[in-house]
Amino acid sequence: MLEIAAALLGLLVGSFLNVVVHRVPRGESVVHPASRCPGCGHAVRRRDNVPVLSWLLLRGRCRDCRLPVSARYPLVEAGTAVLFAAVAHLVGPAWALPAYLYLAAIAVALALIDLDVHRLPDAIVLPSYPVVAGLLLLASALNGDWAAALRAAVGAVAVFGLYVVLFVAKPGGMGLGDVKLAGVLGMLLGWWGWDALVVGTFLAFLLGGVVALPLVLSGRAGRRSRIPFGPYMLAGALLALLVAEPATDWYLGVIGLRPSA
Template identity: 40%
Template sequence: MNLPLVVSAAGFGALAGALLPGAVHRMAVEPEQPWRDVCPNGHALRGLLPKCGRCSAWYGPDARLAAAVTALVCGLLALASGARPETVVWLLLAPFAVLLAAVDLRVRRLPDVLTLPMAAGTAALLGVAALMPHGGGSWVRALLGAGALASFYFAMFLISPRGMGFGDVKLALTLGLVLGWYGWDTVLAGAFAGFLLGATAGLALIVLRRANRGTAIPFGPFMLAGALLGVLLAAS
């Protein structure tokens, strides 16, 4: 285990995660609504910290929880991937993945301003990683994985638009790149894990009588969690 790398990655995740609540507060709005630009008390937002400079009100999710989750994800990725060029890509993606999950949990929405640049940025960064020594995957296969996984989710969207949002299709581009980097088995494992986690959570909500069969639940967090599991297994 490369302890300095893991500790540094976790520290990076903690710092990045502490800044996420402000972005969640801005982006967790209903479709067609503009991003929030005021705190809960109506003061204009300024800066990156999730705290109003005028009334000192905190907004968004708990910064400590966001920091802890992002630190854990980054630490696990560094532990599994080690000192490889793609590890840098995973660490840069992690805060955006946590941000997407938090927004989706709040308003069942995956904003294009995050999903589309994530896909383009991941493709470009993995292309660079593929040119560097000691890379652990294939850039061409990553591109094919993105196309395959997004096509599968698009077919699911056409079959059941109420059960699968188009934001999930766009997110699948990034997840297909990440999983495809390691291989087709990883693509299948990550996708299956996402569906398994989503189905388990849905069943649990029904058993607890907090949802029924017709209740829509955000699927993005489960897609991201499944992809994380796939990467951790493949990288290690």
């Protein structure tokens, strides 16, 4: 039931994220005005705002002028629902669940915005610091687990510091938005565990390299090409929640340091 509830919440959040992805890069309010068809200007009716279902019933077109509506809208809604359900399954009915659902939500929004405009807006990243810190501190207080809160603080400083060093050492290698996002992800990974902190940070660079290398080798990108790194940071952080523990056990086994059962 937790996964079903999370999926339903994800559908609603995904609908809102479509607005965020479209308006935030333009500096527009995500609250006002109400969504309108860009072709005829008619406001979207409430019955046409049901996630995924309305798009299917209208066959991907505006009710009034029949202008095609991008399939990206229902895909974002459905994708957010699946991601929320996966995170709920992974985290379980824990006090920290809201923090990691928040991670899932900003991951969808920031990844799409970064792919669209090569930017991670401060309007999303900077408020994430107090939101994530507050949710994780609340979870630590309710669990009586202050060691997790300390790991989160250390993780934020460590990952943020690493990205600052990389930003200074190689100007243009990554954007300032990546540096700002690093601290947020460091908090979430650190709270989850030391293994997640290390694996999640490493996975960002691994995933980025796996995608960038074929582009460079095929000539579709050069050494000076701007490749958005935010999606790989976010994907690495989410993936680490799943694979950090088995990946760490595997690595310790490879080097002969696997802890005894």
